[in-house]
Amino acid sequence: xxxxxxxxxxxxxxxxxxxxxxxxxxxxxxxxxxxxxxxxxxxxxxxxxxxxxxxxxxxxxxxxxxxxxxxxxxxxxxxxxxxxxxxxxxxxxxxxxxxxxxxxxxxxxxxxxxxxxxxxxxxxxxxxxxxxxxxxxxxxxxxxxxxxxxxxxxxxxxxxxxxxxxxxxxxxxxxxxxxxxxxxxxxxxxxxxxxxxxxxxxxxxxxxxxxxxxxxxxxxxxxxxxxxxxxxxxxxxxxxxxxxxxxxxxxxxxxxxxxxxxxxxxxxxxxxxxxxxxxxxxxxxxxxxxxxxxxxxxxxxxxxxxxxxxxxxxxxxxxxxxxxxx
Amino acid sequence: xxxxxxxxxxxxxxxxxxxxxxxxxxxxxxxxxxxxxxxxxxxxxxxxxxxxxxxxxxxxxxxxxxxxxxxxxxxxxxxxxxxxxxxxxxxxxxxxxxxxxxxxxxxxxxxxxxxxxxxxxxxxxxxxxxxxxxxxxxxxxxxxxxxxxxxxxxxxxxxxxxxxxxxxxxxxxxxxxxxxxxxxxxxxxxxxxxxxxxxxxxxxxxxxxxxxxxxxxxxxxxxxxxxxxxxxxxxxxxxxxxxxxxxxxxxxxxxxxxxxxxxxxxxxxxxxxxxxxxxxxxxxxxxxxxxxxxxxxxxxxxxxxxxxxxxxxxxxxxxxxxxxxx
Numbered sequence: 025x026x027x028x029x030x031x032x033x034x035x036x037x038x039x040x041x042x043x044x045x046x047x048x049x050x051x052x053x054x055x056x057x058x059x060x061x062x063x064x065x066x067x068x069x070x071x072x073x074x075x076x077x078x079x080x081x082x083x084x085x086x087x088x089x090x091x092x093x094x095x096x097x098x099x100x101x102x103x104x105x106x107x108x109x110x111x112x113x114x115x116x117x118x119x120x121x122x123x124x125x126x127x128x129x130x131x132x133x134x135x136x137x138x139x140x141x142x143x144x145x146x147x148x149x150x151x152x153x154x155x156x157x158x159x160x161x162x163x164x165x166x167x168x169x170x171x172x173x174x175x176x177x178x179x180x181x182x183x184x185x186x187x188x189x190x191x192x193x194x195x196x197x198x199x200x201x202x203x204x205x206x207x208x209x210x211x212x213x214x215x216x217x218x219x220x221x222x223x224x225x226x227x228x229x230x231x232x233x234x235x236x237x238x239x240x241x242x243x244x245x246x247x248x249x250x251x252x253x254x255x256x257x258x259x260x261x262x263x264x265x266x267x268x269x270x271x272x273x274x275x276x277x278x279x280x281x282x283x284x285x286x287x288x289x290x291x292x293x294x295x296x297x298x299x300x301x302x303x304x305x306x307x308x309x310x311x312x313x314x315x316x317x318x319x320x321x322x323x324x325x326x327x328x329x330x331x332x333x334x335x336x337x338x339x340x341x342x343x344x345x346x347x348x349x350x
Numbered sequence: 351x352x353x354x355x356x357x358x359x360x361x362x363x364x365x366x367x368x369x370x371x372x373x374x375x376x377x378x379x380x381x382x383x384x385x386x387x388x389x390x391x392x393x394x395x396x397x398x399x400x401x402x403x404x405x406x407x408x409x410x411x412x413x414x415x416x417x418x419x420x421x422x423x424x425x426x427x428x429x430x431x432x433x434x435x436x437x438x439x440x441x442x443x444x445x446x447x448x449x450x451x452x453x454x455x456x457x458x459x460x461x462x463x464x465x466x467x468x469x470x471x472x473x474x475x476x477x478x479x480x481x482x483x484x485x486x487x488x489x490x491x492x493x494x495x496x497x498x499x500x501x502x503x504x505x506x507x508x509x510x511x512x513x514x515x516x517x518x519x520x521x522x523x524x525x526x527x528x529x530x531x532x533x534x535x536x537x538x539x540x541x542x543x544x545x546x547x548x549x550x551x552x553x554x555x556x557x558x559x560x561x562x563x564x565x566x567x568x569x570x571x572x573x574x575x576x577x578x579x580x581x582x583x584x585x586x587x588x589x590x591x592x593x594x595x596x597x598x599x600x601x602x603x604x605x606x607x608x609x610x611x612x613x614x615x616x617x618x619x620x621x622x623x624x625x626x627x628x629x630x631x632x633x634x635x636x637x638x639x640x641x642x643x644x645x646x647x648x649x650x651x652x653x654x655x656x657x658x659x660x661x662x663x664x665x666x667x668x669x670x671x672x673x674x675x676x
């Protein structure tokens with residue numbers, strides 16, 4: 025391991041300097057997972073943990089990507105270097121994510137202060153969450169701050185990934201129809217800021233009013249929890265934006281910064297970092313333990329057991345018990 | 351284990367007889383996971399593997415649920431007992447899924463030939479995929495056939511779950527806007543039948559034409575794969591429906607039946623069953639291995655290691671290696 029680590033010191037140095045080609049290479053390495061990725065991440069690790077992570081999630085059609093682009097523009101205006109990781113759940117099946125990057129990059133073309141990357145996680149042993157966290161760490165070490173993590177708010181893993189950021193924006197838009205519009209009460213638990221985007225469209229006022237009503241319903245429960253933990257409350261704000269023309273974007277950035285300061289002041293940032301670390305170590309362990317166990321079994325053993333399960337000779341749990349006992 | 355198994359023989363018998371309260375209780379048991387669920391599933395296992403599993407996936411707003419309900423109606427008309435498992439990714443955070451079930455059940459109210467259940471997977475150690483497969487097995491043993499598995503086609507796990515069914519329907523609808531509309535080329539790999547729902551709306555013809563063009567692009571690659579495997583090709587059909595008024599539904603059911611016969615005839619059904627079994631055994635093993643490893647560590651060890659990772663003393667991979675070595 026030490027030998028490999030030395031070999032990646034040069035790449036790590038170039039990532040730290042913000043060299044774009046080195047960052048792109050590092051991200052590809054990290055997406056594929058494996059020993060090389062680990063060696064690189066070990067070298068970069070001391071330089072991570074600085075960036076503020078902003079989760080951006082919402083149903084398709086709410087304009088999440090446009091919003092993330094607009095936020096990046098405002099942060100650039102304020103002299104910050106911005107990273108965007110777009111988690112596209114269909115990308116494991118295609119290389120299509122890359123085209124999306126090219127299209128999106130055009131709005132920040134030639135600006136080295138913005139780095140946009142879509143995740144393609146086909147190869148990563150630890151799955152989507154570990155791959156995303158690893159990519160965030162590369163951008164973090166390269167000095168990007170904030171880093172936005174954009175996910176579709178319709179898949180369980182994707183909602184969890186955005187929810188694990190420091191500040192999570194839950195994006196809605198008017199006029200998408202009830203099926204899409206409906207924000208489940210549970211999303212309260214991951215939202216730090218609600219954004220009603222496309223606020224110039226008909227129905228925006230109703231969307232805001234519906235959110236406000238929902239927040240009132242949840243307020244008592246949140247108050248209860250806060251009294252138990254002793255942490256001063258963060259009043260969940262509802263921000264209205266028209267991301268396509270930049271309306272409401274400076275105010276939204278102010279609100280994100282306010283939330284960042286709140287997390288710092290109340291000691292919650294440290295707790296969040298620990299939670300993130302614990303869940304990543306857990307995910308890595310889970311993947312490694314399975315790999316080691318399967319490697320220790322005779323060649324083709326899992327397939328033979330699966331065939332017996334398919335033929336109803338044994339049920340899956342008993343089969344798993346047998347494999348554990350071997 | 352033997353003692354527990356005996357205790358569940360009675361419940362299993364009642365599930366096999368299709369008794370609704372017993373089925374509901376069995377599903378709750380299975381959602382929570384654990385020893386009781388395993389014992390029950392072990393008893394039921396020999397009676398599973400009969401149902402044809404139909405995955406129904408698509409973006410929010412395409413009318414998946416209405417389509418699944420309409421299909422259930424047509425299958426009832428043909429004298430079949432139908433199960434529907436709706437995988438709602440936000441349900442882990444809420445109990446809200448239950449309300450959805452109540453609303454949806456109204457259209458099949460009093461009909462004991464339809465059983466609809468939304469998954470709430472908060473407690474299941476093995477995650478969404480294992481919980482869904484376990485629920486399917488309960489309905490399978492209770493004699494429901496087909497069983498539809500309805501997921502939002504926007505999350506990685508959800509797409510994989512629907513894609514693991516015997517016949518997977520990928521649902522689209524006109525007029526949802528480019529962001530939602532766009533079917534990624536990769537979805538070709540999981541679709542057995544494309545459905546353009548809401549086919550009476552403007553833009554339906556374009557949606558069908560776009561799909562047809564995309565299928566032409568993918569046809570050569572599929573042909574290649576089929577020559578390699580020697581399996582005769584299944585020409586991917588595009589079915590137009592207006593689920594809300596039942597239009598196109600009998601033809602779609604005919605097509606699903608045709609695909610079921612094709613899988614049987616070409617021996618692919620057996621292969622699919624083995625794949626399903628292998629992936630479930632793998633998921634169970636992964637969850638158990640982590641649980642056992644964490645239980646073997648000193649109390650609070652994972653939290654201490656996570657704190658060191660958060661303070662940048664050690665990177666997550668090295669931390670996981672340390673925990674593995676302990």
